Amino acid sequence: MQNQIETFLERVEHCKSLVELNAVVAGLRDIFQVNHVVYHSVNSTGEPYALATYDQQWAEYYESEALYRVDPVVLGAFQRFHPYNWKSLDWEKKTARQFFQEAQDGGVGNQGVSVPVRGPNGEFALFSISHTCSDEAWARFLSAHMPNFLLIGHYIHASIRALEFPETVGSYVVLSPRETDALRLLGAGLNRGRAAEQLKISEHTLRVYIESARSKLNASNTTHAVAKALAQGLINI
Amino acid sequence: MLRYLYADEISDYPLLQDTMFRDRKTQFVDRLGWDLTIDRRGWEQDAYDQMNPLYAIWQLPDGSHGGSMRVLPTTGPCMINDHFCDVTGGAITSPLIWESTRFCLSPRSLEKAGRVSAAIMLAGCEIGLGFHLGHAVGVFDARIARIYRRLGWSPEILGSQGQGRKRVSVGLWEFSPQVRDRLCSAAGITAVQSRDWFAAAFHHESCGQPSSIPGQVSAQLP
Numbered sequence: 221m222q223n224q225i226e227t228f229l230e231r232v233e234h235c236k237s238l239v240e241l242n243a244v245v246a247g248l249r250d251i252f253q254v255n256h257v258v259y260h261s262v263n264s265t266g267e268p269y270a271l272a273t274y275d276q277q278w279a280e281y282y283e284s285e286a287l288y289r290v291d292p293v294v295l296g297a298f299q300r301f302h303p304y305n306w307k308s309l310d311w312e313k314k315t316a317r318q319f320f321q322e323a324q325d326g327g328v329g330n331q332g333v334s335v336p337v338r339g340p341n342g343e344f345a346l347f348s349i350s351h352t353c354s355d356e357a358w359a360r361f362l363s364a365h366m367p368n369f370l371l372i373g374h375y376i377h378a379s380i381r382a383l384e385f386p387e388t389v390g391s392y393v394v395l396s397p398r399e400t401d402a403l404r405l406l407g408a409g410l411n412r413g414r415a416a417e418q419l420k421i422s423e424h425t426l427r428v429y430i431e432s433a434r435s436k437l438n439a440s441n442t443t444h445a446v447a448k449a450l451a452q453g454l455i456n457i
Numbered sequence: 458m459l460r461y462l463y464a465d466e467i468s469d470y471p472l473l474q475d476t477m478f479r480d481r482k483t484q485f486v487d488r489l490g491w492d493l494t495i496d497r498r499g500w501e502q503d504a505y506d507q508m509n510p511l512y513a514i515w516q517l518p519d520g521s522h523g524g525s526m527r528v529l530p531t532t533g534p535c536m537i538n539d540h541f542c543d544v545t546g547g548a549i550t551s552p553l554i555w556e557s558t559r560f561c562l563s564p565r566s567l568e569k570a571g572r573v574s575a576a577i578m579l580a581g582c583e584i585g586l587g588f589h590l591g592h593a594v595g596v597f598d599a600r601i602a603r604i605y606r607r608l609g610w611s612p613e614i615l616g617s618q619g620q621g622r623k624r625v626s627v628g629l630w631e632f633s634p635q636v637r638d639r640l641c642s643a644a645g646i647t648a649v650q651s652r653d654w655f656a657a658a659f660h661h662e663s664c665g666q667p668s669s670i671p672g673q674v675s676a677q678l679p
Binding site: 299300301302303304305307308335337338339340341342366367370371373374394395396397398399422424425428431432435436 | 463465508509511529530532533534542545546547548549550551552553554584587588589590591592613615629631659660
């Protein structure tokens with residue numbers, strides 16, 4: 221599973237168009253065996269923008285009826301940044317209950333989770349996964365995968381920004397001296413213990429520099445981060 | 458009690474809001490001498506308070522502020538990456554790391570400073586574990602560093618700057634259930650109570666309403 225996720229993140233990062241990204245993101249359904257995945261945000265012209273695997277009929281109905289005005293999943297979501305199980309939202313209102321039933325009929329599923337993304341310019345996006353299963357199965361699924369979902373939401377957002385604003389995102393990758401050192405030493409073949417020793421920091425701190433560098437480079441793992449940093453001339457070995 | 462409030466929710470608690478921003482002025486401007494902006498209400502607020510941050514707050518029985526901290530994700534604009542890159546050696550950006558700033562104790566909490574500090578850090582730990590994060594990154598001063606040490610949850614220091622009481626450091630805290638248990642004891646709060654406060658803030662269903670999502674469906678995840 222973890223290999224599949226890393227491969228997925230790599231593919232997200234190499235997408236050359238939104239159409240391609242849409243197809244790659246849809247592949248998450250097979251990786252996690254869930255009903256649907258959705259990413260939505262507001263694009264550069266201020267228009268709502270979505271990548272979704274929902275049935276076309278449901279998607280069109282949602283849009284034509286402007287259901288985002290009653291959908292508890294998106295109401296208020298763009299002001300928040302903590303991930304949430306849809307179960308924890310307020311479904312008490314009549315409009316919300318009705319919406320829930322319609323969403324069930326539309327194949328969304330009775331469970332869902334959303335991960336808000338807050339980007340470098342303060343922009344917001346929301347990544348969601350929905351499914352049909354019991355509460356217990358869903359809770360187990362979430363506790364097994366939440367950190368992955370946080371990463372996936374972030375990577376999809378970064379990829380979309382890179383496609384939409386290639387010039388700004390290109391200059392966004394600035395590694396700190398410590399991050400550069402960490403990748404350089406790992407790239408030179410040192411293990412984490414030796415690299416940390418050489419930098420006179422703990423392995424724990426080293427991990428955080430690597431994680432931060434990986435995130436900035438949109439790399440799926442450490443090896444990939446080293447390769448990308450090399451390719452972009454950010455480090456020399 | 459511990460409250461978790463986004464900035465756009467805190468005005469529902471006017472006394473809590475007023476005393477929190479005043480206490481921040483008392484701590485950071487009057488006591489530590491930081492050069493910060495005070496508005497005409499006597500509140501210390503900065504640009505990050507305008508980004509709808511999350512506040513973890515210890516609320517006293519009279520409804521006023523006993524202590525707090527401010528939380529923002531490091532993937533968006535945040536204080537550490539905007540202002541402390543020369544201390545950290547460069548931006549720290551990850552969806553699994555959130556920043557914690559403005560760790561503040563009210564003068565009304567001074568007799569119980571240890572317990573209240575532990576409660577605020579407990580709130581930070583609940584946030585980290587509850588949202589499946591790995592680390593918190595934060596700016597702190599030398600005085601607070603002693604409190605962290607006493608509570609057994611010292612950060613790894615990424616860098617420091619300045620001298621004397623103006624000295625500030627950036628540190629890194631790792632979340633773990635063991636730390637949560639330790640902070641519960643130090644704060645005199647049971648684990649169940651702490652979980653309930655967290656759930657009350659973030660889980661609508663645990664506020665007493667029956668869960669309204671209908672239907673147990675038989676399909677199982679693999």
